[in-house]
Amino acid sequence: xxxxxxxxxxxxxxxxxxxxxxxxxxxxxxxxxxxxxxxxxxxxxxxxxxxxxxxxxxxxxxxxxxxxxxxxxxxxxxxxxxxxxxxxxxxxxxxxxxxxxxxxxxxxxxxxxxxxxxxxxxxxxxxxxxxxxxxxxxxxxxxxxxxxxxxxxxxxxxxxxxxxxxxxxxxxxxxxxxxxxxxxxxxxxxxxxxxxxxxxxxxxxxxxxxxxxxxxxxxxxxxxxxxxxxxxxxxxxxxxxxxxxxxxxxxxxxxxxxxxxxxxxxxxxxxxxxxxxxxxxxxxxxxxxxxxxxxxxxxxxxxxxxxxxxxxxxxxxxxxxxxxxxxxxxxxxxxxxxxxxxxxxxxxxxxxxxxxxxxxxxxxxxxxxxxxxxxxxxxxxxxxxxxxxxxxxxxxxxxxxxxxxxxxxxxxxxxxxxxxxxxxxx
Ligand code: UGA
Numbered sequence: 013x014x015x016x017x018x019x020x021x022x023x024x025x026x027x028x029x030x031x032x033x034x035x036x037x038x039x040x041x042x043x044x045x046x047x048x049x050x051x052x053x054x055x056x057x058x059x060x061x062x063x064x065x066x067x068x069x070x071x072x073x074x075x076x077x078x079x080x081x082x083x084x085x086x087x088x089x090x091x092x093x094x095x096x097x098x099x100x101x102x103x104x105x106x107x108x109x110x111x112x113x114x115x116x117x118x119x120x121x122x123x124x125x126x127x128x129x130x131x132x133x134x135x136x137x138x139x140x141x142x143x144x145x146x147x148x149x150x151x152x153x154x155x156x157x158x159x160x161x162x163x164x165x166x167x168x169x170x171x172x173x174x175x176x177x178x179x180x181x182x183x184x185x186x187x188x189x190x191x192x193x194x195x196x197x198x199x200x201x202x203x204x205x206x207x208x209x210x211x212x213x214x215x216x217x218x219x220x221x222x223x224x225x226x227x228x229x230x231x232x233x234x235x236x237x238x239x240x241x242x243x244x245x246x247x248x249x250x251x252x253x254x255x256x257x258x259x260x261x262x263x264x265x266x267x268x269x270x271x272x273x274x275x276x277x278x279x280x281x282x283x284x285x286x287x288x289x290x291x292x293x294x295x296x297x298x299x300x301x302x303x304x305x306x307x308x309x310x311x312x313x314x315x316x317x318x319x320x321x322x323x324x325x326x327x328x329x330x331x332x333x334x335x336x337x338x339x340x341x342x343x344x345x346x347x348x349x350x351x352x353x354x355x356x357x358x359x360x361x362x363x364x365x366x367x368x369x370x371x372x373x374x375x376x377x378x379x380x381x382x383x384x385x386x387x388x389x390x391x392x393x394x395x396x397x398x399x400x401x402x403x404x405x406x407x408x409x410x411x412x413x414x415x416x417x418x419x420x421x422x423x424x425x426x427x428x429x430x431x432x433x434x435x436x437x438x
Contacts, residue, residue, distance in 0.1 A: 013037055013076075014192060017090035019083045019115045021052060023059055024132060024159050025096030027166040030064060033071035034171070035195050040078045042086035052079045060333040060360050063167040083115050084122040092128045092189060093119065094157075095143070099133045105274040107136050116146035123152055128185045131156045134212055134272055137279055140179065140205035153185035156205045158212035163266065164331035175199045179208020213279065216272040217290055222257045223264045224296040230260040230437025231303065240437025241419055260436040262343060262391050262417035263300035265328035267336040270294070301339060304389075304417050305346040307434050311387045311413035317351035322385035322409070324378055325392025325418075326358035326368070333360035335367040340391035343417075345369055357381035359394055379408050386411035393418040402429030 014037050018029040021043040029041040043049050048058060055072055057065045071077025080086050087093050097115050102108035112133060123129070129152055131139060143154045156179035161169045176198045180186030183202070190200045203211070230240040240260050248255030264270075273294055280287035312319040328338035335341060344354050348371050355373045363374040375381035378400055382388055388409060390397055398420055406412075406429045414426060419435045426433045 014188075015089050015091050016040070016192070017042065017083070017086040017093045017119075018096055019086065019093065019119065020096035020098070020111075020133070021048060021079070022096065022098060023061055023163055023166055024161060025094070026052070026057070026059075026068075027061065027064060027161055027170055028094055028096055028132060028159070030067040030071050030077060031167060031170040032192060033074070033077035034067050035192070036076070037192065038076050039071065040080055040086040040090065042080050042083045044082065046081045049079045049081050060164075060331070061166055062164060062331060067167060083119040087119045087122050087127070088124065090124060090127060092130060092192065093123065094130045094132045096132045099135055101271045101274060104278065106278040107134065107271070107275045109135065109139065109142060112139065112143065113146050116143050120147045120149055123147070123149060126151050126153075128152070128188060129154050130189055131209075132159050134158065134216075134268070134275075135209060136275060137206050137209040137213075139209065140181075153180070153182045154205075155180045155182075155185050155189050156208040157189055158208060160212075160215060163334055164329065171196055173198045175201055177201050177203065177208050177211050179203050179205040179211075181205060213272055213276040216269055217276050217293070219257050220264055220269045220273050220297070221290070221293045223261070223269075224293040224300075226258050226260050227263065227300045227436070228296050233437040238438075243437075259393075260419060261300075261339065261393075262304045262436070263297045263339040265337040265339045265342070267328075267334065270297075270337045301342040301346065304339075304391075304415065304436075305343050305350070307415045307417075308343070308347060308352075308387055308389050309350065311415050311432070311434060312352070312411075313386070315351075316347055318353075319351075319386045320353045320355065320384050321347050322382040322388045323354055323356040324358075324381065324388065324390045324397050325394055326356055326361045327392050330392055330394045335361070335365065338392075339417075341367070341369065343389070343391060344372060348372070355381045355383075355385065358392065359396055379404060382409040385409050387413045387415060389415045389417060390420055391417045393420050397421065402426045402431060406430055 016039045018025050018041040029039050033039040055069045097111040099107040140154045176193050178186045178190045186202050233240040244258040247253050248258050309316050326340045357375045357378045414431050414433045416435045
């Protein structure tokens with residue numbers, strides 16, 4: 013059992029805190045938001061994240077998980093402190109380290125003698141040094157331990173990781189951090205700090221590359237009469253390629269891929285390399301938003317002016333309530349700009365949610381969204397949509413065109429109900 017402090021209770025910090033408590037460590041989580049701290053202390057999880065509520069309540073009951081306001085209060089007894097604060101995109105595309113620096117400045121004087129501070133936030137290569145500089149505590153060792161948690165399955169990803177990466181100059185400090193994961197016996201890779209930080213960016217950029225590649229092949233499939241879903245099964249059997257992250261879609265999104273890809277472009281330029289491949293990956297993704305918008309325009313009869321489009325799905329993927337950098341919103345903005353009226357439904361989103369286009373109407377249910385619609389577009393792969401009977405949609409919707417941006421719906425069933433269904437890459 014190790015005494016840990018976690019600074020920041022976003023999905024990464026909160027998942028890290030509750031999972032380490034689940035593994036038996038003594039955990040204090042800090043946030044600057046007093047209201048959030050009060051809610052977490054009552055066992056209320058502020059985000060949609062599978063199993064997080066169950067593990068939060070478990071930690072509170074066992075008594076080895078606490079929440080406090082402010083980092084200084086959390087770190088006084090901690091042997092290891094995890095920085096899990098946001099690193100948003102700065103104006104020039106690089107990562108903004110101001111939250112990391114502010115957190116370090118706040119905790120510096122309160123850290124226990126010879127504590128270890130761990131960067132879990134995604135930070136530019138070289139940030140271990142930035143943390144050391146701000147802390148100004150020669151007795152404290154700084155280690156990098158990047159996270160590879162997907163929103164929606166963050167708890168499972170934490171407890172069953174493909175690997176744990178630890179970047180350190182002081183090997184003993186790195187081993188102490190790696191030992192926190194002993195109970196789950198993951199493959200552990202200990203590197204220097206710059207390599208650990210680069211692994212994080214390279215992993216996200218590689219996954220984004222894979223997805224843009226899939227969407228580009230999907231465009232070719234449309235031209236040559238192939239079916240991208242079969243093509244991806246066919247290439248995914250090749251172990252060198254792997255079968256994951258091969259689902260075509262309306263473009264990739266979320267708070268990480270775009271931000272981290274752009275940050276890596278900056279890191280590359282500063283390192284003296286123009287990463288044209290990655291710039292192309294981002295450009296292909298932006299084109300994908302345009303391509304899906306165009307499919308909806310064609311489905312609406314060639315023009316979006318005065319047309320009503322129903323959208324199912326707003327979040328950047330299913331099983332989360334996160335709207336940040338959601339492809340659905342990028343596409344809705346394009347539809348509205350082209351003169352369409354858009355009505356949307358998402359299982360986790362209601363009218364009050366910030367981050368939504370002002371002109372968008374939110375429906376409380378899927379059928380409500382399609383009333384009066386010329387076209388239906390499916391933009392997030394919520395399972396719920398799969399089970400809606402096409403006949404119920406036909407009864408409520410005047411239009412007969414569906415654009416399935418996630419290749420989610422059963423083509424045959426929808427065609428039987430009289431719909432023309434256009435997917436991605438088929
Ligand atoms: C991503 C990474 O997968 C995590 O490993 C990483 O830790 C995290 O970013 C982060 O840096 O914090 P996440 O943003 O939760 O996780 O999202 P993903 O599940 O990777 O999906 C990203 C986007 O790709 C979504 O828009 C999703 O719909 C899309 N996607 C994913 C596809 O279009 N097809 C696929 O086959 C898989």
